[in-house]
Structure formats: structure tokens, C-alpha cells
Amino acid sequence: MIDRRIKFRHIQCFVEICREKSLKQAAEKLFLTQPAISKTLKELEEILGAALLVRNRAGVALTKEGEVFLHFAEQSLAALQQGLAGVEQVGAEGKVRLAVGALPSVAARLMPEVVREMAEIAPDVEIQIMDGPHAYLVDRLRLGMLDVVIGRLGQPETMQGLSFTQLYEERVEFIVRAGHPLLDAPDLKRIGEWQVIYPPAGAAIRPLVERFLIAHGVGEIPDRLESVSGAFGRVYTRRSDAIWIISAGVVANEIADGFLVPLPFETGITRGPVGLMSRPDETLSPQEQLFRLALGRAIARSGLKENISD
Incomplete structure (x- = not known):
């Protein structure tokens, strides 16, 4: 029998701490103070009679008991989220919703075409699109807040418990505005002379x-701005001499229009699979x-x- 002392806030706080690997960051995500989230975690551990987390220099780490409890805690949150979504759909005048997560390169290059296709073959399906970095989207996929995610294959530790179907491959480009001085004499080792928009920690690329940079002897970049925002990168790169390191799909339209230009570096080593991510333990819904x-x-x-299995 479930101990009635365990509340939703206990489960939510524990899962968020595990996802962020930090009590401080988890507290910020949940709009709580750090003492409040520490108290909630302590209450949960006292109810269960076991330590779930231990603190270390990197933040927090799961105990064996914590690993077991996290598995079922995530399932519980996912099930609750699906239940809430189901209630919303009942009141949506017959509209069936599909929540899709898309990494920036997919949101810019592919999703407009997908939405047009869906409008033709399934006009009664309401598509909800959420874009963002890889770690953010796959966490929400696990929690049931998203039905599928399309993006680059992440590091093994980020893909645990998810299925991945490869769709195509994509590489990283070094993007500048038309007329950038580096276009006259392209040299990868000179990129540190300008500000560089760099993929942040957690980005799949x-x-x-x-x-790639290590292999080509490029050292520390002194003026580095970390961002995964496609909207920011497109505007800022066009208005400055910044060099933007980004997946080709994010800027495919701007390159075609001539507003942005890829530097002629051979970046084949950065090619990686882009695919469809989903929870493997679920039967495909008609809308999916x-x-x-x-x-x-x-x-x-x-x-x-194209590389989609039926």
C-alpha cells in the first residue's frame, strides 16, 4: 500500500533534483528556496527509510535505493502528465493533440514542411511544438510532457530509456554574415579573433x-558567447562579425537567401544522426x-x- 504521507511535491522535487543534479538549480526550476527543497527531500527519505541522494563535488548522486525509486517516480509523473493531457483533449472539441519537441535545426528546417503535411492528411490533429536544447526536450519526453522529440542523437547517458529512429544526417557549420572579413582568407585557427557563438553545455552538438576544434589545433576561444537560440543567432550574426557554430539546418533558409554564409571549412567529422525519439514502452497512437x-x-x-521504419 502507498504511504499516504508521500505527496506530489515529494516526487516532483526528487525528480527535478535528479534531472538538474543540483538542489540549487532544482529549486530555481520549481520556484522554491534551497532550504525548502532540502526539507522536502529529507521528508521523502524519512518516509522511505532510506537515503536517496548523496552530495559530492559535482552536485548530487543517486544511491542504489535512489536509482530504483527514480525509475518509478519518473513513470508516475509521466502517467500523471498523460492523464492531464487526456482531460484537456476531452474538452478540446474533438481535437486530438500531439506534443512535439524539436531541436532548433529541426524546428527551422523541417517542421514547417511537417506541419503542412499534417494539415493535409490529419487536419483534426492539433500539433504543439516546443523547441529547445537536447537535454531540456528529452527530459520532458520522459515525463510525458512531449509525445515525440526530433533532434540529434545525444550522448549515451542522455538517451537511456528512449528509442531513437534515424531520419537523416546533419553536420555543423561555421556561419558568418555576408561580407565577413574571414571569408577573404578562411583560416580556422583565426576564429578566436572574433566573438564566437558557441553551443552551450547540454547541446547535442x-x-x-x-x-573538431581539438583535432584542428584550435585552442581556447577568448570571446565566447554560449547560446542555442536560433532567433538570437540569426539576428546577431547578421548584425555583427560574430562567428556562429551551429547545425546546418538552423540556418538553411538564411544561407539560401544569401543573408548568412558558411565558412568553407571541412566539417564532415561533425556529421551526426538526426532522428525521432520516443518512449519505447508505449503503443503508437493514431495521431503519432x-x-x-x-x-x-x-x-x-x-x-x-529518408530512413524511417514503418
């Missing part, structure tokens, strides 16, 4: 970029099956290599 069909059509129409 960051490890690829770091390996239609979405996969629309996704396949959009990829074929855009010229990207």
Missing part, C-alpha cells in the same frame, strides 16, 4: 564541436502514426535522406 507518415513525406520533399 557541443561534444562534436569540441572534438500519422505524424510519422507526414514526417517521412516532408523529409522526402526537402531532399533529406
Whole structure:
């Protein structure tokens, strides 16, 4: 029997601490004070009669008991989120909703075509799109706040408990405004002479970029601005001499229009799979099956290599 002393706030706080690996950051996400979230965690551990987390230099780490409890705590939150979404759908005048997470490169390059395809084959499905960095989206996928996520394959530790179906491959580009001085004499080792918009920690492309720069002998970049915002990067790069390191799909439209230009560096080493992520333990809903069909059509129409299993 479930101990009635365990409340929703206990589960929510514990899961958020595990996701952020920090009591301070978890408290900020939940709009709580650090003493309040520490008290909630202590209450949960006292109810369970076991230590769930231990603190270390990196933040917090799960105990064996914590690993077991986290698995079921995440499932509980996901189930609750799905229940809430189901109630919303009942009152949505027959509209069926599908919540899709899209990394910036996908949101800019592919999702407009997917939405157009869905409007044709499934006009009664309401698409909700959330964009953001990889870690943010996959966390919400696990919690049931998103039905699917489309983006780059992340590091192994970020993909645990998720299925991944590759759709196509994409590489990273070094983007500048038209007329940038580096275009006259391209030299990768000179990028540190300008401000560089760099993928932040948690971005799927960051490890690829770091390996690429190390392989080409590029040292520390003195003026580095970390951002994953496509909206910011497009405007700021056009209005400055900044060099933007970003997935090609994010700026495909701007490159085609001539507003932004990729520096002629060979970045094939940064190529990586982009795919569809989902929770593997769930049966595909009718709306998700239609979405996969629309996704396949959009990829074929855009010229990207299609690789979607039925």
C-alpha cells in the first residue's frame, strides 16, 4: 500500500533534483528556496527509510535505493502528465493533440514542411511544438510532457530509456554574415579573433564541436558567447562579425537567401544522426502514426535522406 504521507511535491522535487543534479538549480526550476527543497527531500527519505541522494563535488548522486525509486517516480509523473493531457483533449472539441519537441535545426528546417503535411492528411490533429536544447526536450519526453522529440542523437547517458529512429544526417557549420572579413582568407585557427557563438553545455552538438576544434589545433576561444537560440543567432550574426557554430539546418533558409554564409571549412567529422525519439514502452497512437507518415513525406520533399521504419 502507498504511504499516504508521500505527496506530489515529494516526487516532483526528487525528480527535478535528479534531472538538474543540483538542489540549487532544482529549486530555481520549481520556484522554491534551497532550504525548502532540502526539507522536502529529507521528508521523502524519512518516509522511505532510506537515503536517496548523496552530495559530492559535482552536485548530487543517486544511491542504489535512489536509482530504483527514480525509475518509478519518473513513470508516475509521466502517467500523471498523460492523464492531464487526456482531460484537456476531452474538452478540446474533438481535437486530438500531439506534443512535439524539436531541436532548433529541426524546428527551422523541417517542421514547417511537417506541419503542412499534417494539415493535409490529419487536419483534426492539433500539433504543439516546443523547441529547445537536447537535454531540456528529452527530459520532458520522459515525463510525458512531449509525445515525440526530433533532434540529434545525444550522448549515451542522455538517451537511456528512449528509442531513437534515424531520419537523416546533419553536420555543423561555421556561419558568418555576408561580407565577413574571414571569408577573404578562411583560416580556422583565426576564429578566436572574433566573438564566437558557441553551443552551450547540454547541446547535442557541443561534444562534436569540441572534438573538431581539438583535432584542428584550435585552442581556447577568448570571446565566447554560449547560446542555442536560433532567433538570437540569426539576428546577431547578421548584425555583427560574430562567428556562429551551429547545425546546418538552423540556418538553411538564411544561407539560401544569401543573408548568412558558411565558412568553407571541412566539417564532415561533425556529421551526426538526426532522428525521432520516443518512449519505447508505449503503443503508437493514431495521431503519432500519422505524424510519422507526414514526417517521412516532408523529409522526402526537402531532399533529406529518408530512413524511417514503418
